[in-house]
Amino acid sequence: MWLLRINMTERSYKLEEVPEQYKGLGGRGLTSSIICDEVDPQAHALGPNNKLVFAPGIVTGTAAPTSARVSVGGKSPLTGGIKEANSGAGWAPAVAKMGIKGIVVEGQPAETDKYWMVHLTWDGAQPKVEFLPADAYVGRDLYEVFPEVYAQFGAKVQVAGIGVAGEFKYPNSGVVFNDMKNQPTRYSGRGGLGAVMGSKGLKFIVVDAAGAPGVEVANPELFKEGAKKMREALMEHAITKPQGGLNTYGTAILINILNEAGGLPTNNFREGRFAGAAKIAGEAIFETNKKHLGKELYNHACSPGCIIQCSNTLYDKDGKELVSCIEYESDWAFGANCGIDDLEGIAELIKLCNAYGLDTIETGVTVGVAMDSGVIPFGDLEGAIKLLHKMGKGTAQGRILGGGAAMVAKLYGNPRSPTVKGQAMPAYEPRAVKGIGVTYATTTMGADHTAGYTIAPEILSVGGASNPLASEEGKAALSRAFQDTTMLIDSSGHCLFIAFAILDIPTGFQGMIDEINAVLGTNMTGDEAVAMGGQLLKRERAFNAAAGFTNADDRLPEFMKYEALPPHNVVNDLPDAVFDAVHAK
Amino acid sequence: MQVIVKLFAMLRRFTPANVTPGEPFTLMLPEGATLADVLAQLGIPEDEAKVMFVNGRAHALDYALQDADDTGIFPPVGGG
Numbered sequence: 016m017w018l019l020r021i022n023m024t025e026r027s028y029k030l031e032e033v034p035e036q037y038k039g040l041g042g043r044g045l046t047s048s049i050i051c052d053e054v055d056p057q058a059h060a061l062g063p064n065n066k067l068v069f070a071p072g073i074v075t076g077t078a079a080p081t082s083a084r085v086s087v088g089g090k091s092p093l094t095g096g097i098k099e100a101n102s103g104a105g106w107a108p109a110v111a112k113m114g115i116k117g118i119v120v121e122g123q124p125a126e127t128d129k130y131w132m133v134h135l136t137w138d139g140a141q142p143k144v145e146f147l148p149a150d151a152y153v154g155r156d157l158y159e160v161f162p163e164v165y166a167q168f169g170a171k172v173q174v175a176g177i178g179v180a181g182e183f184k185y186p187n188s189g190v191v192f193n194d195m196k197n198q199p200t201r202y203s204g205r206g207g208l209g210a211v212m213g214s215k216g217l218k219f220i221v222v223d224a225a226g227a228p229g230v231e232v233a234n235p236e237l238f239k240e241g242a243k244k245m246r247e248a249l250m251e252h253a254i255t256k257p258q259g260g261l262n263t264y265g266t267a268i269l270i271n272i273l274n275e276a277g278g279l280p281t282n283n284f285r286e287g288r289f290a291g292a293a294k295i296a297g298e299a300i301f302e303t304n305k306k307h308l309g310k311e312l313y314n315h316a317c318s319p320g321c322i323i324q325c326s327n328t329l330y331d332k333d334g335k336e337l338v339s340c341i342e343y344e345s346d347w348a349f350g351a352n353c354g355i356d357d358l359e360g361i362a363e364l365i366k367l368c369n370a371y372g373l374d375t376i377e378t379g380v381t382v383g384v385a386m387d388s389g390v391i392p393f394g395d396l397e398g399a400i401k402l403l404h405k406m407g408k409g410t411a412q413g414r415i416l417g418g419g420a421a422m423v424a425k426l427y428g429n430p431r432s433p434t435v436k437g438q439a440m441p442a443y444e445p446r447a448v449k450g451i452g453v454t455y456a457t458t459t460m461g462a463d464h465t466a467g468y469t470i471a472p473e474i475l476s477v478g479g480a481s482n483p484l485a486s487e488e489g490k491a492a493l494s495r496a497f498q499d500t501t502m503l504i505d506s507s508g509h510c511l512f513i514a515f516a517i518l519d520i521p522t523g524f525q526g527m528i529d530e531i532n533a534v535l536g537t538n539m540t541g542d543e544a545v546a547m548g549g550q551l552l553k554r555e556r557a558f559n560a561a562a563g564f565t566n567a568d569d570r571l572p573e574f575m576k577y578e579a580l581p582p583h584n585v586v587n588d589l590p591d592a593v594f595d596a597v598h599a600k
Numbered sequence: 601m602q603v604i605v606k607l608f609a610m611l612r613r614f615t616p617a618n619v620t621p622g623e624p625f626t627l628m629l630p631e632g633a634t635l636a637d638v639l640a641q642l643g644i645p646e647d648e649a650k651v652m653f654v655n656g657r658a659h660a661l662d663y664a665l666q667d668a669d670d671t672g673i674f675p676p677v678g679g680g
Binding site for chain 2: 254255264276297476583
């Protein structure tokens with residue numbers, strides 16, 4: 016196995032044998048370890064000394080179900096701390112099958128505003144890299160560009176890259192990957208890593224895995240057992256099974272349950288319930304498609320080998336595709352959070368993010384802050400569309416908006432900035448769901464929900480039950496347990512959604528441990544694997560501390576202490592000690 | 601007493617015949633009725649009702665309802 020280093024100062028590449036200390040790592044464990052080892056925490060995120068690391072997960076590229084995930088890591092220009100952003104994409108198994116454990120993009124071209132593509136192929140014995148000018152694709156809508164890239168390189172390649180948002184170096188920018196229809200819809204969205212890629216003059220990494228040997232599995236018998244346990248758990252659980260919750264209604268199913276719980280952030284986190292929730296929820300998407308297509312449409316996979324298949328597509332009344340996909344986060348960010356209850360309008364806003372290379376969460380919350388600051392009214396769909404076009408064109412106001420929610424709040428003098436460590440909060444209200452608030456405040460990632468998804472026990476009754484409204488010190492241990500386990504899942508290459516099944520079905524969890532041991536040739540217990548996750552988190556924390564973060568950054572925004580959130584009229588009343596307890600041991 | 605019921609996702613197939621699926625409807629119940637009684641009246645198997653809210657808080661099957669309570673019933677759902 017190799018680490019592939021791509022040097023953008025010289026436009027050269029090097030294949031290195033994987034160092035001993037990285038042999039047991041993959042996904043986020045690998046990207047964060049490399050960033051911790053090789054990037055000065057005080058480096059400028061857009062300078063020559065930041066690095067951008069791409070890593071498939073440990074079992075990615077094998078027959079493990081629902082495992083086509085990639086981690087993208089670096090120092091974030093949005094938070095100033097360490098960042099991992101995770102996506103489902105065929106790109107990940109393609110890279111893994113070439114025997115590449117990670118791709119480290121380093122250096123910076125002397126010329127600014129000139130972009131290059133990397134074409135990564137298998138030359139019969141090892142990976143090979145060509146650098147090609149990307150001028151023809153710069154400054155353009157990704158929905159127009161992707162078909163041309165496929166025409167240039169072939170229909171079976173996998174593409175990672177940036178849109179104009181990354182070219183503008185927006186802290187809002189994400190790293191895009193193609194979906195299974197070769198469209199630019201999958202994102203490692205959070206934390207502005209698109210800007211890091213742009214700062215290195217890298218527009219696309221095009222991977223053609225034809226002829227590649229595949230992923231070596233040290234213990235094939237154990238692997239077969241583990242993958243079988245995983246498959247059975249996913250096929251059994253009501254959330255993950257075929258025609259189960261996710262396959263039928265997608266993640267947008269959460270709109271109604273968070274609304275019911277009074278924890279759906281509405282109008283820039285002013286309230287916890289949205290009158291228009293039912294019009295934009297997963298059920299509405301399913302029913303709209305049924306009306307427009309004349310049949311019930313179940314969801315599809317974002318990437319090869321997924322058996323959960325939670326991605327939706329919205330179709331208009333003429334059966335024309337409007338966008339794929341309307342995730343809960345994107346639906347909420349442009350919907351309830353902006354006071355918009357027009358599903359097709361939300362679809363258009365999501366499509367613009369895909370076209371321009373923007374993180375839908377950061378961008379939606381940014382628009383919400385702009386509305387809250389009087390730039391346009393809440394609920395103004397046409398106004399929101401215009402703001403997105405400004406971002407896409409790089410106008411003066413567009414550049415302000417591309418700076419992210421915290422930046423816009425600062426520039427417009429608004430204390431209601433729903434952010435932690437400079438990153439916008441996702442679709443769960445921390446005052447009404449206390450545990451997720453602890454995660455938002457204490458994860459190394461900035462306000463991030465997947466980093467420690469306590470929503471599972473607090474709202475969904477998965478993996479136990481925990482009262483979302485209870486301000487209790489036990490929320491610290493709850494968030495910590497989820498953060499450690501999530502680091503493990505983020506390193507494994509499995510989609511985080513396996514958690515719904517394996518938190519309730521212990522053999523599924525054991526299946527993941529078996530798969531990891533089988534691929535690596537190790538024999539960790541489940542506890543040892545989770546503990547490894549905890550150790551990796553400590554390294555991320557150390558990076559952030561050296562970058563200048565203190566416990567004062569592990570807090571929710573002040574306004575949440577004194578603004579009572581309807582309908583439960585709750586504030587953040589958790590003492591600082593609870594937040595500090597998460598990482599204290 | 602009367603309670604408001606909202607059924608979500610696959611549970612919409614248990615909506616009473618005279619109600620549009622997805623719309624809230626009212627249910628007449630005897631005093632002291634619980635969430636279990638709501639499920640029984642609608643024919644919803646208990647293992648399909650994963651999360652039940654009353655006035656925005658989740659409760660167990662044996663929770664005793666009061667007049668004008670607003671309930672929402674969900675099957676197992678997940679997301680991110």
